[in-house]
Amino acid sequence: MPRHIVCLTFDHDHVSGLIARGMTSPTAISRGEYDIVVIPRLIALLERYGIKATFFTPGHTIDSTPGAVTPYVEAGHELAHHGWTHRLPVNLSRDEEEEEIVRGNESIKRISGRTARGYRSPAWDLSPHSIDLLLKHGIQYDSSLMGNDYECYYARQGDVAELMKPLVRGHETALVEMPISWSLDDYPAFEYMRLPNGSVQQGLMNATAVLENFVDDFTYMTRVCDYGILTYTFHPHVIGRGHRMMMLERLIQRLIEGGAVFMTMEAAMQDWLARRRGIAKAAE
Numbered sequence: 278m279p280r281h282i283v284c285l286t287f288d289h290d291h292v293s294g295l296i297a298r299g300m301t302s303p304t305a306i307s308r309g310e311y312d313i314v315v316i317p318r319l320i321a322l323l324e325r326y327g328i329k330a331t332f333f334t335p336g337h338t339i340d341s342t343p344g345a346v347t348p349y350v351e352a353g354h355e356l357a358h359h360g361w362t363h364r365l366p367v368n369l370s371r372d373e374e375e376e377e378i379v380r381g382n383e384s385i386k387r388i389s390g391r392t393a394r395g396y397r398s399p400a401w402d403l404s405p406h407s408i409d410l411l412l413k414h415g416i417q418y419d420s421s422l423m424g425n426d427y428e429c430y431y432a433r434q435g436d437v438a439e440l441m442k443p444l445v446r447g448h449e450t451a452l453v454e455m456p457i458s459w460s461l462d463d464y465p466a467f468e469y470m471r472l473p474n475g476s477v478q479q480g481l482m483n484a485t486a487v488l489e490n491f492v493d494d495f496t497y498m499t500r501v502c503d504y505g506i507l508t509y510t511f512h513p514h515v516i517g518r519g520h521r522m523m524m525l526e527r528l529i530q531r532l533i534e535g536g537a538v539f540m541t542m543e544a545a546m547q548d549w550l551a552r553r554r555g556i557a558k559a560a561e
């Protein structure tokens with residue numbers, strides 16, 4: 278019996294990502310806090326289709342606007358870890374990175390009663406210390422790597438990647454990796470950004486064209502796998518514009534027509550682990 282799981286995930290950056298990039302003007306702040314308008318609409322949309330989603334929320338967001346976070350926690354969506362400041366782990370020392378994980382978990386526990394099971398790195402850039410630190414602080418899955426499309430895997434640690442030598446792969450850890458891709462993220466597709474360094478992210482793509490890409494990645498999964506998990510990434514302040522919310526609803530409808538089973542990341546991880554145990558048992 279085929280089983281095709283979809284995880285809808287929302288990175289609730291609010292103003293944290295802008296501040297971490299040095300963008301603190303009133304206009305930049307307003308751009309991030311537009312998500313306060315969007316979140317009740319998102320919750321209503323998910324409710325309409327009976328979908329539970331995962332929100333990756335920085336501690337900075339939780340502590341700056343708890344009133345925007347509580348409604349999705351109370352609606353039964355998963356609250357997962359996305360750093361505290363939204364700085365990239367790859368730019369931090371080990372101690373700074375650990376402080377981010379600890380402080381983020383404190384914010385998550387204060388608002389939801391428990392610490393995070395899942396983690397997604399700001400801008401998907403892990404450091405060489407990340408896997409070790411995540412396991413140390415009770416994180417069970419990560420969603421920052423791109424080494425597969427429809428299958429989870431165990432994250433590796435201790436790779437040696439040097440310019441003039443072949444790659445030496447490290448060892449597998451117990452951390453479940455739930456892979457993602459920039460091609461299934463609303464941010465590069467839609468968000469126009471002029472960064473302080475002068476570079477421009479064009480974004481502003483036609484939503485129907487992006488919808489077709491997103492649907493085709495699901496359809497392809499149904500052709501090449503009997504069992505698969507596909508993760509989409511959205512940002513409330515990006516997907517929240519009218520034409521994109523209409524695209525998101527059409528995406529949900531098309532995925533339902535295609536037989537998608539919607540789950541939180543945590544539930545999908547448990548499903549994947551249970552299936553692996555079943556396969557191992559059958560092989561005994």
Ligand SMILES: [Zn+2]
Nearest residue numbers: 288290399400
């Ligand atoms: Zn983010």
